[in-house]
Amino acid sequence: MESQRSLLVIGLALVSFLLWQQWNIDTAPKPVTPATQQDSNATGGSADLQLTTADAEQPATNTVEAARTIAISTDVLQLKIDTRGGDIVALQLPAFELHKGEGDAYPLMRKLPGFEYVAQSGLIGRDGPDDSRNSRPVYTATQSSYTLTDGAEELIVPLTFNRNGLTVEKRFIFKAGQYDVRVEYLLHNQSGEVKTVQPYQHLVQTIDSGKKSSMMMPIYRGAAFGTSSERYNKYAFDDMQEKNLLEATTGGWVAMLEHYFVSAWVPDQQTENQLYSLVRNGQGAIGAKGPAVNIEPGAQATLGSTFYAGPKDQDHLANIANGLDLTVDYGFLWFISQPLFWLLTTIQGFVVNWGLAIICITLIVKGAMYPLTKVQYESMAKMRNLKPKIDELQARYKDDRQKMGPAMMELYRKEKVNPMGGCLPMLIQMPIFLALYWVFVESVELRHAPFILWINDLSAQDPYYVLPVLFGLSMFLMQKLTPMQVTDPMQQKIMMWMPVAFSVFFLWFPSGLVLYWFVSNLISLAQMLYIYKGMEKKGLHTKKA
Structure with missing residues (x-):
């Protein structure tokens, strides 16, 4: 056997591997789950969630303010928050161009005709303002735009809402130079009865994005999650359509991936959380719910989670959550790729x-x-x-x-x-x-x-x-x-x-x-x-x- 033949075998093995991988992508069966089945799948603790922003057209109760978007700009993030629900409905990364040399910021999250990719979070449960029995809350904001000024290290964007004696302040905390955002709920029970709420956060994306992988550049576009026992798991849209995710874990995280970039929700890492996915109206979501919290009359409570949207920076992702750095997916040879x-x-x-x-x-x-x-x-x-x-x-x-x-x-x-x-x-x-x-x-x-x-x-x-x-x-x-x-x-x-x-x-x-x-x-x-x-x-x- 000649040395050249050995090198060719290596090259052919690589080509064969890529062809096999692409064949799996192209020929994998696409399960089609009827809407009734999706609803039954969603009953595993997710039926009380409002998945899309389509309900933004519904009138809000107990508020006279109309829903609007708030523009926020930091040195690394440009985003828009809808006051209805306090959802992130648009997010750009100014440090990364969509097309090299054209100066257009990379649009990681957006809401366009026929395509939606947003980050939602809220409070469900018996007294949660985001429970499916209620219309999404419309928060009050004192400004229509917020900017992290030069030299400042932190920017806080507060949104407030009150319903039936429960005052909610949904607070977004941005740090200079960081892609992770702290999202907190400051709750004050001003009523005479115990209030019960449950935090949730999920990422929603239209399933058919039209962006496909190729053999020359095999990329994964879909969801992933991590638990205390399994640090990294892919959960493709096809998997969502077949069966919804339902995993209990201490800590954990959920994410949406698209080649070089990732968005992720990281709930409280000290609590028992439930990771879930669901599919409705052509949209897939993956998220996490925390435990229910009881707030006594006159008492206050603070609930929080971390939202990340940006490049797959392995070192930074590893510091946010255990296994989140594995969204830089090196496959089964990750233990060789990481040192390299x-x-x-x-x-x-x-x-x-x-x-x-x-x-x-x-x-x-x-x-x-x-x-x-x-x-x-x-x-x-x-x-x-x-x-x-x-x-x-x-x-x-x-x-x-x-x-x-x-x-x-x-x-x-x-x-x-x-x-x-x-x-x-x-x-x-x-x-x-x-x-x-x-x-x-x-x-x-x-x-x-x-x-x-x-x-x-x-x-x-x-x-x-x-x-x-x-x-x-x-x-x-x-x-x-x-x-x-x-x-x-x-x-x-x-x-x-x-x-x-x-x-x-x-x-x-x-x-x-x-x-x-x-x-x-x-x-x-x-x-x-x-x-x-x-x-x-x-x-x-x-x-x-």
Whole structure:
């Protein structure tokens, strides 16, 4: 087996993995749950929730103020809050452009004709103003807009409401430079009877967003949640339509994901909460409910939760809730990807360029795997040198397969050759290649990150296809350096056209990924030349005779 074949096997394994993943996405059955079934699913503790903002058209009781939106601006967030319910109905991230160079802030949450993505929270229960038996409360705000001024560290946006002697102040607390928002309810029971309320918070999104994953950029758009026993679980919209989530946990969190960004509700981490999902009117929601709270006459109480909306910053997310950082989904190789991501960011801190950081981490990884690469090439060279003897044994025992096996093993033992020596190093390296792939795909730090010259976005494809062509040329040189022992004309043609096929395939890959593969090929070429020179000194043939 030639080294080039091993590299091609690794590449083909990656391609096969992506194809398999995309096939699952495209062919997975789409369950259609009748509305009556959805209602029955929702009865598991969620029937008292008002899911959408469609009820905003209904008149509010016990208030003379009409619902309106309040604009809030901080250094990292621009959002709008509807005074009906105090829901976040629009949220933009000014530090992240939707399209590079156009200056348009990334719209994470929005409410448009045919599409809705909002964050709702409120109080349900016997006396909760957001209970489905009541219309959503319309809060009173003293201002129509709030801005975190330069130099200020905190911005508090208070909304007030009173119904039947229960005074509610829904307070949003923003911090400078932070994407997490503290949402608190300051409750005062001014009546003569005990008031019972239960806090909830959920994220609502139209299920058919029209944004699809692709094989070149496999992304997940849907829900996720974490419990005290399972730190991270995906809960796709299809899963919601089939069966609603109902999980009891201490602490926990719920989220909606879209590639580089996440919105999440994190309830009180010290209480027993109920995580849920439900689907109504083409919208899916995932949320959390806290325990019911009794407020004695004349007493006060404070309930709170944390809302996050922003980039998938692993370090910050890990500090908000246990497992929330896993929304940066590296898949089953996360335990390899996370250290590689740490190494990548550490390098970037020195070179101050993500493209250079990719080159450096490729050098480090390939250098660390050099001993395995050397074992692989030497093992394959030994197998090539044994080929005449293997051919002789195969000719001698061509009619007796039972004797051929022991004879081959005796030959390997006598010549001190491991027939698997060329494959095992490759199998060890493959998880590292895949883990690095997911680091480059999932890391928001690479989004719109420039490299040099014409490559101004490492998360997008090369606009002039220079890197895919260079990758193909490097692959062709590797083939020339290590010609394969393939005698079948058809196989020879397939292998000859393999660099072209891979170059075409990589045309749509993010340029950061292609840069990694191109640099990896260059390093492999240098390692092959060095290793082959050493093997020739030992009398081992490195090329086909």
